[in-house]
Amino acid sequence: MLRLKNINTSYGKVHALKNVSLHLEQGEIVTLIGANGAGKTTILNTISGVTPASSGDILFNKQPVQSLPPDRIVKLGISQVPEGRQVFKPLSVEDNLQMGAYLRYRSREARADIHKDMENVFALFPRLEERRSQLAGTMSGGEQQMLAIGRALMAKPKLLLLDEPSMGLAPLVVQEIFRVLDQLRRDNGTTILLVEQNAKAALKLADRGYVLETGKVILEGAAAELMENAEVKRAYLGKDKKEIWER
Amino acid sequence: MQRERIKFLIFAVLVFSAPLLFNGGYLMNVFVFVGIHTMLAIALNLLLGYAGQISLGHAGFFGLGAYASGILTATFGWNPWLAMPVSALAVAALAYLIGFPILKLKGHYLAMATLGMGIIIYIVFNETIDYTGGPSGLSGIPNMSLGGVSFDSDIKNYYLIWTCTLLTVLLSLNLADSRIGRALRAVHDSEVAARVMGVNARLLKVQIFALSAVICSLAGSLYAHTMTFLAPSSFGFNFSVELLTMVVIGGLGSIYGSFLGAALLTLLPEFLRAAHDYDIVIYGGLLMVMTIFMPGGLVRGIPALVRALTSGKRGGGNA
Numbered sequence: 001m002l003r004l005k006n007i008n009t010s011y012g013k014v015h016a017l018k019n020v021s022l023h024l025e026q027g028e029i030v031t032l033i034g035a036n037g038a039g040k041t042t043i044l045n046t047i048s049g050v051t052p053a054s055s056g057d058i059l060f061n062k063q064p065v066q067s068l069p070p071d072r073i074v075k076l077g078i079s080q081v082p083e084g085r086q087v088f089k090p091l092s093v094e095d096n097l098q099m100g101a102y103l104r105y106r107s108r109e110a111r112a113d114i115h116k117d118m119e120n121v122f123a124l125f126p127r128l129e130e131r132r133s134q135l136a137g138t139m140s141g142g143e144q145q146m147l148a149i150g151r152a153l154m155a156k157p158k159l160l161l162l163d164e165p166s167m168g169l170a171p172l173v174v175q176e177i178f179r180v181l182d183q184l185r186r187d188n189g190t191t192i193l194l195v196e197q198n199a200k201a202a203l204k205l206a207d208r209g210y211v212l213e214t215g216k217v218i219l220e221g222a223a224a225e226l227m228e229n230a231e232v233k234r235a236y237l238g239k240d241k242k243e244i245w246e247r
Numbered sequence: 248m249q250r251e252r253i254k255f256l257i258f259a260v261l262v263f264s265a266p267l268l269f270n271g272g273y274l275m276n277v278f279v280f281v282g283i284h285t286m287l288a289i290a291l292n293l294l295l296g297y298a299g300q301i302s303l304g305h306a307g308f309f310g311l312g313a314y315a316s317g318i319l320t321a322t323f324g325w326n327p328w329l330a331m332p333v334s335a336l337a338v339a340a341l342a343y344l345i346g347f348p349i350l351k352l353k354g355h356y357l358a359m360a361t362l363g364m365g366i367i368i369y370i371v372f373n374e375t376i377d378y379t380g381g382p383s384g385l386s387g388i389p390n391m392s393l394g395g396v397s398f399d400s401d402i403k404n405y406y407l408i409w410t411c412t413l414l415t416v417l418l419s420l421n422l423a424d425s426r427i428g429r430a431l432r433a434v435h436d437s438e439v440a441a442r443v444m445g446v447n448a449r450l451l452k453v454q455i456f457a458l459s460a461v462i463c464s465l466a467g468s469l470y471a472h473t474m475t476f477l478a479p480s481s482f483g484f485n486f487s488v489e490l491l492t493m494v495v496i497g498g499l500g501s502i503y504g505s506f507l508g509a510a511l512l513t514l515l516p517e518f519l520r521a522a523h524d525y526d527i528v529i530y531g532g533l534l535m536v537m538t539i540f541m542p543g544g545l546v547r548g549i550p551a552l553v554r555a556l557t558s559g560k561r562g563g564g565n566a
Binding site (some may be wrong): 088102151 | 426429430432433435439440441442445446447
């Protein structure tokens, strides 16, 4: 469904992604793990067109998308939940969700559809319905994260890009969010590319994973395999530390 | 939605019946300016309060509309009803042209760039003496007329200008409540997030800049045909700052707030005339007090003040 081939992305002189190649199949959850500055967020921003690649190809359903602006990419069915949530603080929950459907307002039927999708988001996150007219900026971090995901879903994405949904949240809230992601895949067949610091939770949910270090993919494989990989365990799961440095 | 409509109707009725109170006096003339200033403040508020993009050069667009209408009618003998939309179109084209490069800038840099734009426009008014008359001004601009009725008195101008102002209010209220209004506020809060929602932020900012400029241009045309005389000093940097003050004092992101700000800043100097030499000191002091105690502007500050006063009368405590 999505294929990145030899992607290079730079911020000025900083070469953030070096020949990154990865792929996602329909209905998969794939996770990107790696330390701060490894390039995880840059990969998402490159796919969504916010920081375009300097070279390489991105194919979405066999169509090249690497040089399209973000609005065209959203229209094709790729929706991003940006890092740090970035809900629109001065807008109400409902207005935030409607912003997610920004490109879908074309006809009367579309409006009815949007309304139905909003109800679906509320079914997914009942907490949001209770707060539908509250300003997003006055909600807790967990609620804002739910809103950010709900907002991205309002675009009816085929592919959802999630940037660290667990950042700064209580474990219980993280659990709920991961439960919803699992439900999304089961019920709607949504394909998800998940960037996470919480490697354990991410690998548990995902089918496959890629491990990044300083802008390069250093390891890839099925999530279960990665979870057993000694290097991954040491660096990202905090296990078997002793065995490694006693080796 | 229903409540918004009722609010607007009450506002319109008040505006149209207000002249009964003035009895054709001097205040009528002042309120003609309140109308023009309201249009201008709303225009700037759409840009600053909604989209979050500052402009310190809006007096320039106001002046361009005024001079374009003035020159086309006084010098070239055009009908004012034709000159007005033609001027507005020209200003829209110019705003697009300036908007694309300038709105890439943010914050202080955008303020600087728009400031420069305003100053350049002002200099053009002063120096193109063959067309604008330069510092000595442009005179002989005809009043507008409709079906044989010439808008040559304060009362007629009042109704002409306030009809246009009410249309601006209505358009802006609808815009603010639409999908575009939401997108503007979204761009204001986080441009990156708005872009990943599919908003073409760059184009949207230029479009709202152009719309804002067009409203200023139309207000300028009305001003030209009401005053029948133009001088560059009305369109300088000071006036851009005054517009900005109206928007902030009235309340950012509120259409009625722009009316309150425009009304206050237009009426205050008239009332302060009684204080003679001290008027500017009191004026400045009042503005400072208001920004400190009503940071949300008049539109949010007045209701809060009323609430505080009425709960105070009920016995000082609040429940």
